[in-house]
Amino acid sequence: MTSTQAGTANRMSNPVPHGTVADFDASMITRPDDALLRYYAITSAFTLIAFPIVFLVQYVRFRTLRYRFDDEGVWMGWGWLWRQEISLTYRRIQDIHVTKNIIQRWLGLASVQLQTAAGGVSPQMEIEGVLDAEQLRDFLYIKMRGARGESTAQPSVDGRSTETSDEVTTLLREIREGIERQNARIDAMQKAIDGRIGGDHA
Amino acid sequence: MRDDRRPGAIERAGSWIYEGVWGVVTGLFLVPREPPRMPTAVGSNSGGEALQLKPGEAYLRYRKFWFWIGLSLVDVALVIFWLVVTWRFPVVGVVIAVPMLVLIVLPDVIAYLVIQLSYDTTWYVITDRSMRLRSGVWTTHEMTLTFENVQNVEIMQGPIERHFGIATLKVETAGGSAAAGAPGGGGNIGLLVGMQNAAEVRELVMQRVRASRSSGLGDEAKEPASRQGWSTTAVGELRRIRATLQMAH
Numbered sequence: 001m002t003s004t005q006a007g008t009a010n011r012m013s014n015p016v017p018h019g020t021v022a023d024f025d026a027s028m029i030t031r032p033d034d035a036l037l038r039y040y041a042i043t044s045a046f047t048l049i050a051f052p053i054v055f056l057v058q059y060v061r062f063r064t065l066r067y068r069f070d071d072e073g074v075w076m077g078w079g080w081l082w083r084q085e086i087s088l089t090y091r092r093i094q095d096i097h098v099t100k101n102i103i104q105r106w107l108g109l110a111s112v113q114l115q116t117a118a119g120g121v122s123p124q125m126e127i128e129g130v131l132d133a134e135q136l137r138d139f140l141y142i143k144m145r146g147a148r149g150e151s152t153a154q155p156s157v158d159g160r161s162t163e164t165s166d167e168v169t170t171l172l173r174e175i176r177e178g179i180e181r182q183n184a185r186i187d188a189m190q191k192a193i194d195g196r197i198g199g200d201h202a
Numbered sequence: 203m204r205d206d207r208r209p210g211a212i213e214r215a216g217s218w219i220y221e222g223v224w225g226v227v228t229g230l231f232l233v234p235r236e237p238p239r240m241p242t243a244v245g246s247n248s249g250g251e252a253l254q255l256k257p258g259e260a261y262l263r264y265r266k267f268w269f270w271i272g273l274s275l276v277d278v279a280l281v282i283f284w285l286v287v288t289w290r291f292p293v294v295g296v297v298i299a300v301p302m303l304v305l306i307v308l309p310d311v312i313a314y315l316v317i318q319l320s321y322d323t324t325w326y327v328i329t330d331r332s333m334r335l336r337s338g339v340w341t342t343h344e345m346t347l348t349f350e351n352v353q354n355v356e357i358m359q360g361p362i363e364r365h366f367g368i369a370t371l372k373v374e375t376a377g378g379s380a381a382a383g384a385p386g387g388g389g390n391i392g393l394l395v396g397m398q399n400a401a402e403v404r405e406l407v408m409q410r411v412r413a414s415r416s417s418g419l420g421d422e423a424k425e426p427a428s429r430q431g432w433s434t435t436a437v438g439e440l441r442r443i444r445a446t447l448q449m450a451h
Contacts, residue, residue, distance in 0.1 A: 094375045095347040097389060102340055105232040115389055117376035123389055137346060138241040146331055146350020168432070172439035179446050 024135040026069035032129025035107045037062045039129075042103055067127065074114075074140075076125055086125050090143035092116045097123065098137050112136055223315055224322075227339070237325040238334050238344060255326040255403065257368070261396025264366040265317045273310050280306050326394050328403075330410060333373065335392050345392050349410045351375045357400050369400035373407060 040058035047054045061078050068075040073089035097113040104110055110133030113123035130136050141147055227233050237254050284302045288295025316339055324337040336344040353376050359369040371394040397403055432440075 094351045095345055095390065095392075098342075098344040098346075099338075100342050102231055105342070113389065115375075137344075141332070141346050141348075142241060144332075144348050144351075146348030148331075166433075169436045169439055172436055172443065176439060176443045176446055179443060183446065183449065 024132060024139055026074075026136060026139045029067050029069060029130060029136070031067070032062060032065050033109070033131050035109050035131070036065075036129030039103060039107050039109055062129075065129070069139075074125070074127075076127065088114065088116055088125060090140060091145050093140065093144050096137055096140055096144070098133055100133075109133075112140075114140065220315075220318065223319075227319060231339070233319070233323055233339055234336075234342065235323070238327055238336050240327055240329045240332065240334055253328040253406075255328065255394070255397070257321060257324055257394075257396030258398030260366045260368045260398055262317070262321050264363065264368055264396065265321070266314075267362075267366070269313060269317055273313070277306050277310070324395075328406065333392060333407075335394065347373070347375050347392060349407065349413070352407070352411045355404050355407050355411070357404055359400075368396045368398055370395045371397050371400045371403055371407075 037059070040062055041055060044051050044054040044058055060080050064080050065078040066076070073087060075085065075087045077083070077085035094115045094117055097115070098110055099113065100110045108131055109129060112127040112130060112133055114125040114127070116124045118124055127136070224235070228235050240252050280302065284295065284298070287298065319339045320337065323339055323342070325335075327334045327336075331350070332346060332348040334344065334346045336342065353374050356372040356374070357369050358372060363369060373392040373394070375390045375392075394400070394403065
């Protein structure tokens with residue numbers, strides 16, 4: 001995997017919300033930040049005697065770790081002798097976890113864990129070494145199912161665009177308002193007739 | 203959230219110390235003090251107002267209740283140990299007296315502060331489409347889920363929790379992993395601990411879950427076959443037309 005290919009990945013075409021997420025471009029994230037290497041060094045130092053082996057493994061992971069965020073999903077790959085690559089689409093994300101232990105907070109890091117509905121003992125994807133974890137989280141959240149309320153609108157699966165159903169809704173609303181006006185007129189007329197009859201009696 | 207009875211001198215001093223601890227913790231340990239915020243999405247028809255919830259005051263009392271039980275057990279054991287050592291070897295007893303005192307007192311202070319801090323840093327933010335749950339002091343843990351993905355909602359309450367009038371609300375998604383490290387649950391479980399109005403919050407969550415018609419497994423929301431081609435708003439209009447006609451005797 002070359003580190004340049006993801007840098008030129010397609011820009012997000014979807015509208016992004018105003019506020020913090022607007023100036024955030026997830027497709028720019030292709031590599032973990034150098035702070036991750038420091039984090040790996042500190043955590044592997046806790047293993048004392050196993051430090052050289054643990055750190056070597058972590059170092060290889062750091063050097064080979066690549067991310068690619070595109071319009072539909074995220075890809076992640078690492079490893080040299082033992083290679084691993086994971087892809088998932090944003091819409092299949094079930095929940096997003098952001099954990100920061102105290103060392104990660106000192107280094108400005110976070111671990112963003114994405115879960116799909118697949119069962120397993122570990123989260124399906126763990127994005128490490130991102131400095132703007134909060135922004136990445138919100139970016140992913142906006143792309144999740146149910147975050148934008150598409151479920152309440154008619155999905156355009158059968159080729160019927162939402163404009164059609166909007167037109168139907170408008171028509172129906174006009175019909176309802178028409179009936180309401182008619183009802184009001186009938187009521188008024190009824191009242192007028194009642195009043196006249198009452199007046200005749202008096 | 204704080205109770206409005208006037209604090210006594212001890213409580214005031216306590217809050218002063220506590221504020222100092224807050225300063226250290228938020229500054230040095232970078233514990234976020236503010237509740238998390240949710241981004242307001244384009245196309246979301248909510249005004250962006252999010253409900254910010256916390257565990258109830260009773261939850262703090264509940265945690266401290268367990269704290270005092272644990273503290274008495276451990277400290278009694280340590281004191282007995284020290285007495286036995288002093289009785290058998292008086293010199294050793296004198297030497298370890300000060301370290302023992304530290305060992306008895308220090309963990310208690312830390313544990314007490316952690317309880318208070320974890321209470322103050324726990325937030326549950328609920329919007330019309332999603333929830334964000336955050337807790338933790340040493341490791342902050344934050345979970346974001348949309349109601350679209352919620353599978354079931356559960357209220358859990360033990361006898362002691364019932365005595366304190368609190369319950370835990372468990373919101374489960376289909377996300378399957380045990381190790382994501384949500385406190386007290388698997389990665390797919392959002393826990394709202396120590397809720398004094400758990401049933402209310404459950405109704406709120408379920409009402410918003412019901413608004414979505416998909417199974418929460420990544421499939422698209424499909425209309426029932428009978429109303430194929432009719433949007434929900436259009437069907438709503440039809441119902442209102444029927445109601446209007448029925449009103450007009």
